[in-house]
Amino acid sequence: MAYYEHPQDVTTLPAWQALTRHREAMQSFSMRDAFSSDSQRFDTFSLSSCGLFLDYSKNLMTAETRDLLMQLARECGLQDAIEAMYAGEHLNASENRPALHTALRRPIGDKVLVDGEDVMPEVQQVLNKMTALVGSVHDGLWRGYTEKPITDVVNIGIGGSFLGPQLVSEALLPFAQRGVRCHYLANIDGSSFHELSAKLRAETTLFIVSSKSFSTLETLKNAQAARRWYLAQGGTEAELYRHFIAVSSNKPAAMAFGIREDNIFPMWDWVGGRYSLWSAIGLPIAMTIGMSNFKELLSGAYSMDKHFQTALFEENMPVLMAMLGIWYGNFWDAQSQAILPYDHYLRNITKHLQQLDMESNGKRVMQNGQPVNCDTGPVIWGGVGCNGQHAYHQLLHQGTQMIPADFIVPVVSYNPVEDHHQWLYANCLSQSQALMLGKCRNEAEAELRKQGLSEDQVQYLAPHKMIPGNRPSNTLVLERISPRRLGALVALYEHKVFTQSVIWGINAFDQWGVELGKELGKGVYSRLTGAEASTAEDQSTQGLIEFFRARHRG
Numbered sequence: 001m002a003y004y005e006h007p008q009d010v011t012t013l014p015a016w017q018a019l020t021r022h023r024e025a026m027q028s029f030s031m032r033d034a035f036s037s038d039s040q041r042f043d044t045f046s047l048s049s050c051g052l053f054l055d056y057s058k059n060l061m062t063a064e065t066r067d068l069l070m071q072l073a074r075e076c077g078l079q080d081a082i083e084a085m086y087a088g089e090h091l092n093a094s095e096n097r098p099a100l101h102t103a104l105r106r107p108i109g110d111k112v113l114v115d116g117e118d119v120m121p122e123v124q125q126v127l128n129k130m131t132a133l134v135g136s137v138h139d140g141l142w143r144g145y146t147e148k149p150i151t152d153v154v155n156i157g158i159g160g161s162f163l164g165p166q167l168v169s170e171a172l173l174p175f176a177q178r179g180v181r182c183h184y185l186a187n188i189d190g191s192s193f194h195e196l197s198a199k200l201r202a203e204t205t206l207f208i209v210s211s212k213s214f215s216t217l218e219t220l221k222n223a224q225a226a227r228r229w230y231l232a233q234g235g236t237e238a239e240l241y242r243h244f245i246a247v248s249s250n251k252p253a254a255m256a257f258g259i260r261e262d263n264i265f266p267m268w269d270w271v272g273g274r275y276s277l278w279s280a281i282g283l284p285i286a287m288t289i290g291m292s293n294f295k296e297l298l299s300g301a302y303s304m305d306k307h308f309q310t311a312l313f314e315e316n317m318p319v320l321m322a323m324l325g326i327w328y329g330n331f332w333d334a335q336s337q338a339i340l341p342y343d344h345y346l347r348n349i350t351k352h353l354q355q356l357d358m359e360s361n362g363k364r365v366m367q368n369g370q371p372v373n374c375d376t377g378p379v380i381w382g383g384v385g386c387n388g389q390h391a392y393h394q395l396l397h398q399g400t401q402m403i404p405a406d407f408i409v410p411v412v413s414y415n416p417v418e419d420h421h422q423w424l425y426a427n428c429l430s431q432s433q434a435l436m437l438g439k440c441r442n443e444a445e446a447e448l449r450k451q452g453l454s455e456d457q458v459q460y461l462a463p464h465k466m467i468p469g470n471r472p473s474n475t476l477v478l479e480r481i482s483p484r485r486l487g488a489l490v491a492l493y494e495h496k497v498f499t500q501s502v503i504w505g506i507n508a509f510d511q512w513g514v515e516l517g518k519e520l521g522k523g524v525y526s527r528l529t530g531a532e533a534s535t536a537e538d539q540s541t542q543g544l545i546e547f548f549r550a551r552h553r554g
């Protein structure tokens with residue numbers, strides 16, 4: 001029987017027990033001391049792969065910690081799990097399907113069987129279809145209803161049909177091609193439609209309705225609004241095909257909406273929404289950077305796939321990052337993980353990784369339906385540096401919780417302005433340094449005395465100035481952002497998330513938790529709009545419904 005159908009309770013494994021004991025022994029471990037007593041620490045705990053450099057030396061770990069974590073990964077059957085994922089086994093057991101986003105970045109000529117059928121020819125066909133579309137838009141051959149070329153592309157989609165494409169297309173703006181602007185319409189809030197449509201002209205706008213299921217409320221409502229707007233601006237039903245295309249695995253629904261069959265790009269049920277930017281869901285990326293750069297993105301991700309599959313766990317970037325996450329979440333009680341990109345172009349990466357991680361690993365039962373005996377996915381949060389330093393870093397430095405942080409920074413900027421990039425890079429490094437070093441009581445007191453304060457003032461202020469330090473972080477350095485390196489970076493986190501799911505024995509590829517809210521939303525909507533007179537199941541919801549109805553009555 002496949003390992004994922006009967007995962008083991010990880011907390012009973014020998015390596016878990018050993019880690020529990022090791023955690024106690026590490027209680028007084030000091031990173032400061034570890035660095036001063038070992039001049040090789042940086043070399044020992046850092047590695048390069050796929051154009052990324054990972055420094056993980058600022059962690060609460062020794063070589064023994066790493067050995068035990070890797071032993072745990074082995075006891076959980078991680079290598080088998082990786083092979084099973086790449087081979088298309090039904091790892092997404094609750095939906096009885098494989099998770100094969102890795103197939104989307106494999107080279108031409110490779111074979112990937114899904115239930116006995118090679119999916120690679122169709123993957124290639126879709127890439128060719130994308131190439132034709134992107135080429136014709138970029139070359140001005142795709143015309144709107146007044147025969148003018150397309151100037152603006154609007155991606156209508158939410159969740160994975162939004163966050164990944166938005167991250168990548170905006171991160172790779174230095175690679176943007178010939179003047180097609182991409183916009184994103186995700187939320188059902190009419191204000192987002194209003195603000196965006198005010199900037200557009202229907203005759204030169206192409207809408208991509210991007211929805212794997214083609215049943216997502218927000219996307220369908222926005223697509224209908226876009227269609228009404230297009231008609232109101234002078235577009236006709238007959239010319240609709242020039243302005244609306246779709247990416248979906250639900251072709252009948254897309255056609256019922258009015259999208260012409262040959263304007264529908266297929267998606268497959270073996271690609272999860274949050275893993276789909278590599279498919280035709282990535283069309284806005286390709287529209288922004290062109291197909292050859294899009295293919296570079298795929299090859300970057302492929303290089304990380306190979307690294308994940310073949311590197312020894314001790315030298316395996318996704319495995320190391322995943323196991324450090326397990327170390328802090330399960331043995332040090334860390335509840336959240338900060339993602340801190342120090343780069344304007346990467347400013348959306350936290351939002352994408354938030355969905356990737358929290359929708360994948362926000363689970364409470366194992367694949368076999370039994371409860372997990374330990375904490376699973378952390379809260380992922382953060383944002384671009386230096387901005388965060390002037391907002392929430394205070395809590396990272398002096399709050400009561402330990403929050404491991406990932407810093408991500410390129411060495412070279414696309415837009416050097418005097419010494420701004422040197423300052424940006426310096427701030428990134430000084431933040432991880434401050435988290436690690438902290439400021440002890442003696443240092444705080446000495447600093448205050450130097451300012452000439454009275455001893456009473458020194459004693460009063462010292463606890464406020466003290467910073468505990470010893471707070472862990474990773475630093476990921478890229479030479480500069482490129483399609484290839486960004487592909488590797490995003491794939492790195494995909495594999496990190498997958499590795500953790502294997503350790504916990506959970507399914508990283510379903511998302512049943514989001515369904516209840518959607519179902520209840522229909523009932524609340526009917527009550528709000530008066531179509532259904534019955535009361536809500538609880539007083540709170542009923543009271544809030546009445547509040548709305550009272551304001552909108554008559």
Ligand code: F6P
Binds near residue numbers: 158159211214359514
């Ligand atoms: O509701 C959650 C979710 O299903 C995500 O998993 C997905 O990325 C998003 O909604 C959008 O789904 P679709 O592409 O089917 O519109």
